[in-house]
Amino acid sequence: MRNQLRMLTSLSLLLFFSSSILSLAEPKDSYRSMTYAYSNNININYEMIGYGDKKVVLLHGFGTSLHTWDDIKELFPKNEFTLYLIDLKGFGNSSKPEDDQYTIQAQSKIVEQFIRDINTDSLYLIGHSFGGGVALLTQISLLNENSKTKISKLILIDCLAYIQDMPLFMEYLRIPVLNKLTFLLPNKFKAEYILNKIFYDKKLINEKLIERYASFYNADDLEYTFITSAGEINKNGYKNITDDYNKIPTPCLIIWGKNDLVLSLNNGIKLSKEIPHSRLEIIDACGHVPQEEKPEVAFNKIYSFINAH
Numbered sequence: 260m261r262n263q264l265r266m267l268t269s270l271s272l273l274l275f276f277s278s279s280i281l282s283l284a285e286p287k288d289s290y291r292s293m294t295y296a297y298s299n300n301i302n303i304n305y306e307m308i309g310y311g312d313k314k315v316v317l318l319h320g321f322g323t324s325l326h327t328w329d330d331i332k333e334l335f336p337k338n339e340f341t342l343y344l345i346d347l348k349g350f351g352n353s354s355k356p357e358d359d360q361y362t363i364q365a366q367s368k369i370v371e372q373f374i375r376d377i378n379t380d381s382l383y384l385i386g387h388s389f390g391g392g393v394a395l396l397t398q399i400s401l402l403n404e405n406s407k408t409k410i411s412k413l414i415l416i417d418c419l420a421y422i423q424d425m426p427l428f429m430e431y432l433r434i435p436v437l438n439k440l441t442f443l444l445p446n447k448f449k450a451e452y453i454l455n456k457i458f459y460d461k462k463l464i465n466e467k468l469i470e471r472y473a474s475f476y477n478a479d480d481l482e483y484t485f486i487t488s489a490g491e492i493n494k495n496g497y498k499n500i501t502d503d504y505n506k507i508p509t510p511c512l513i514i515w516g517k518n519d520l521v522l523s524l525n526n527g528i529k530l531s532k533e534i535p536h537s538r539l540e541i542i543d544a545c546g547h548v549p550q551e552e553k554p555e556v557a558f559n560k561i562y563s564f565i566n567a568h
Contacts, residue, residue: 289337295376297348297369304352305373306344309337313565315383316343316374318390320548321419321429322453322485323475324351327387330554335562345373347390349484350475357480361488363389363500367396374401375408383565384410387550388522391418392500399503413511414561417519417547420504420530422497432489442482446473459518459546468551504533511537512564514557516545 289310295303306325315335319327325344335342346353347366370393374382386394395418398410432441441449450472454464511534515527524541531539540560542549549557 295373297372300356300358301348301354301369303348303354303369303373304346306342308332308342308344309335309340311337311339311341313340313381313383314343314377314379315340315385315565316345316370316377318345318347318370318384318386318393319350320388320390321488322350323472326351326471326474327548328550329471331550331558334554334558343373343377345370347393349488351478355478355480355484357483359487359491361484362491363392363396363497366393367400370394370397371400371408374410375406378408380409380411382408382410383412383414385414385416385561386418387416388547389419391415392420392497394418395420395504395507396500398507398509399500402506402508403503410509412565413507413509414514414564415511415530416514416549416557417516417522418513418526418530419522421501421526422492429489429492432486439482439486442485446476449473449476457521457547458552459516459544460552463552501533504530505535507534508536510564512560513537513539514549514560515539515541516547516549516552517541517543518545519547521547 289308291307293305293307295305297303304325317325317328317332319325325346328342328344332342332344348369349355349361374384374397384394384397386392394413394415398413400406401408401410447469450469451464454468454472455461458464513527513531513534515524517524527539527541531537542553542556542560545553545556
């Protein structure tokens with residue numbers, strides 16, 4: 260009986276100290292759902308993960324949300340990084356005002372102010388697809404303004420860098436009548452259609468992914484924000500951005516899925532030649548969303564790049 264009591268006491272102490280160690284290793288607030296008040300009528304939803312010194316802002320692609328990072332965000336050590344996963348204006352749980360201000364320039368201004376308010380000397384900006392275009396313009400704007408806010412390193416994933424190769428589904432949203440009809444389709448049908456376009460390995464498309472993408476289309480007022488955002492991407496506006504690519508001094512990692520049918524690899528090759536201090540990493544057997552199709556591979560490339568001196 261005495262031996263059993265000792266055993267129970269030892270086990271209780273072990274469990275107590277184990278839970279104490281775990282709570283010290285990962286603070287209770289290492290996951291935070293937050294709101295950034297950009298203006299009186301624009302609130303930006305974002306998720307904050309981790310408590311490390313390296314601050315990383317992540318921008319999703321067109322028509323998605325911060326949940327596009329769900330498969331890769333857990334790979335970042337929480338004691339090393341603090342992640343800021345943003346829902347761009349008009350997407351996810353961020354505000355969707357009918358103000359006709361959905362240009363890439365308007366999105367960039369919000370991100371620029373968000374970054375300023377983080378107020379850190381160690382900031383890394385990651386953008387995927389449309390979010391990559393926003394990231395590029397944010398970097399260029401900060402440089403042109405001689406801002407004290409600096410981006411330490413820039414990471415672009417299958418980035419919308421050139422207007423002439425705009426994704427087909429964004430082209431559909433620019434066609435009157437057809438763009439309205441798109442929103443009559445069931446969300447699950449739209450999700451499966453998009454996933455089959457952006458994934459190279461169709462066997463990886465499971466129910467969890469379908470539900471994730473279907474959830475992107477659940478919010479109210481999406482018809483307005485999707486159509487307006489697609490319609491406000493224009494060649495003249497993009498020309499002003501592309502002319503400045505060769506002026507970017509920031510170290511830049513460009514990641515591209517070799518089998519991307521949305522934005523071809525040629526875009527990544529061209530971009531890597533135009534940004535002076537950039538390097539292109541190509542992921543084999545991968546489509547438009549490396550962070551979801553090959554999260555471990557994409558993370559390893561990002562982690563190595565951020566930590567390289």
